[in-house]
Amino acid sequence: MKYIEEFRSKDLAKQIAARIRQTVQPEREYHFMEFCGGHTHAIFRYGVQDLMPDNVHYVHGPGCPVCVLPTSRIDLMIRLVREENVILCTYADLMRVPASERLSLMKVTADGGDIRMVYSTQDALDIARQNPEREVVFFAIGFETTTPPTAVAIRQAQAEQLKNFTVFCNHVLTPSAISGLLDSTPEPGEKPPVLDGFLGPSHVSSVIGSRPYEFVPAQYGKPVVIAGFEPLDVMQSTLMLIRQINEGRCEVENEYTRLVTRDGNRKAQQLVADVLEPRDKFEWRGLGWIDNSALKIRSAYQEYDAEKRFACLQDADNLIAKDNKACECPSVLRGSKKPQDCKLFGNGCSPENPMGSCMVSSEGACAAHWSYGRFRTAQISSKEKPSPETPATVETEFTSADKATA
Numbered sequence: 243m244k245y246i247e248e249f250r251s252k253d254l255a256k257q258i259a260a261r262i263r264q265t266v267q268p269e270r271e272y273h274f275m276e277f278c279g280g281h282t283h284a285i286f287r288y289g290v291q292d293l294m295p296d297n298v299h300y301v302h303g304p305g306c307p308v309c310v311l312p313t314s315r316i317d318l319m320i321r322l323v324r325e326e327n328v329i330l331c332t333y334a335d336l337m338r339v340p341a342s343e344r345l346s347l348m349k350v351t352a353d354g355g356d357i358r359m360v361y362s363t364q365d366a367l368d369i370a371r372q373n374p375e376r377e378v379v380f381f382a383i384g385f386e387t388t389t390p391p392t393a394v395a396i397r398q399a400q401a402e403q404l405k406n407f408t409v410f411c412n413h414v415l416t417p418s419a420i421s422g423l424l425d426s427t428p429e430p431g432e433k434p435p436v437l438d439g440f441l442g443p444s445h446v447s448s449v450i451g452s453r454p455y456e457f458v459p460a461q462y463g464k465p466v467v468i469a470g471f472e473p474l475d476v477m478q479s480t481l482m483l484i485r486q487i488n489e490g491r492c493e494v495e496n497e498y499t500r501l502v503t504r505d506g507n508r509k510a511q512q513l514v515a516d517v518l519e520p521r522d523k524f525e526w527r528g529l530g531w532i533d534n535s536a537l538k539i540r541s542a543y544q545e546y547d548a549e550k551r552f553a554c555l556q557d558a559d560n561l562i563a564k565d566n567k568a569c570e571c572p573s574v575l576r577g578s579k580k581p582q583d584c585k586l587f588g589n590g591c592s593p594e595n596p597m598g599s600c601m602v603s604s605e606g607a608c609a610a611h612w613s614y615g616r617f618r619t620a621q622i623s624s625k626e627k628p629s630p631e632t633p634a635t636v637e638t639e640f641t642s643a644d645k646a647t648a
């Protein structure tokens with residue numbers, strides 16, 4: 243398959259790994275945050291960390307929309323289903339995220355709530371068309387990648403004069419998350435993560451372009467490389483970050499040139515700007531309240547805004563959720579702790595029985611650590627660690643991926 247297999251080639255992976263080993267300066271440590279959960283899973287699935295020299299470290303970031311959604315927003319949806327008897331449409335990952343009082347959308351469904359998993363906003367519109375006597379609410383979450391389809395759905399609903407369709411808008415913004423992260427204050431007893439640069443998200447950047455990250459090197463002195471999600475993309479982007487640091491450069495570079503430009507997709511940006519506008523502030527799990535970090539529906543489309551239609555959503559910003567205090571998701575999302583630093587990791591919390599959002603989501607760091615068993619790899623001695631020249635783990639993963647796509 244074009245543009246998939248080429249970016250999973252084990253021979254090319256060995257070549258880039260060799261170039262990285264030649265380029266790193268042995269006397270320094272390199273700490274790079276992969277902002278997005280898609281990168282985390284590529285690093286874990288393909289054993290990219292095993293191919294790196296010991297002084298190159300990846301730090302997991304907050305780029306998983308399910309993980310950063312605060313519990314209070316799920317509590318609100320549970321209240322809406324129970325009090326207003328709506329049909330709630332949502333993506334599958336949200337179903338099992340723990341809410342307050344040991345609830346989840348899945349448990350509310352088992353209890354008779356009408357919550358339906360959808361693959362797209364178009365599915366939600368279809369449900370509204372098929373159930374004109376019921377209120378249908380789409381629980382919209384995601385970064386800039388998933389925002390245009392929400393805007394399209396709202397415009398379609400208006401064009402069709404659909405009276406029973408609304409959107410609970412929780413779309414969040416990547417550049418604000420990066421500044422929120424870099425400005426965040428560590429919890430008492432917690433060390434801030436050491437960060438030398440960022441692997442920027444490619445899918446988000448295909449919409450917003452690379453320009454919105456330019457404040458990161460300018461204001462915070464951290465380089466950014468927009469990185470694709472295939473393993474070779476991640477490795478090449480790591481090499482680009484290492485070169486910037488060695489050469490004393492600090493700028494935004496674009497590795498994912500096959501889709502990302504500096505200005506992004508102007509048509510999608512205009513569509514979003516027509517329907518949605520920035521919120522004054524929004525709460526993020528792990529990062530707290532960040533100004534202008536999320537979007538809400540413009541007043542011209544308020545007929546389709548669930549926050550305007552349902553009274554129980556109007557105090558959305560004042561709800562206090564009851565989170566599991568033992569769950570370390572906030573610290574994991576800030577990059578201050580690794581999943582295995584949480585005492586519940588594998589000890590009550592697993593993908594089958596998640597205690598926090600980072601174990602539920604297919605992009606969550608805890609799910610990645612657990613699913614690919616890298617926490618076990620970390621326990622083996624360096625003698626047992628696969629040699630970069632013979633990357634056993636990567637060869638195994640690349641072989642199985644080849645079979646899967648054959």
Ligand code: SF4
Pocket residue numbers: 568569570571574581584585586587588591592596597598599600601602608
């Ligand atoms: S292991 Fe579970 S409880 Fe611990 S931080 Fe991860 S999701 Fe939260």
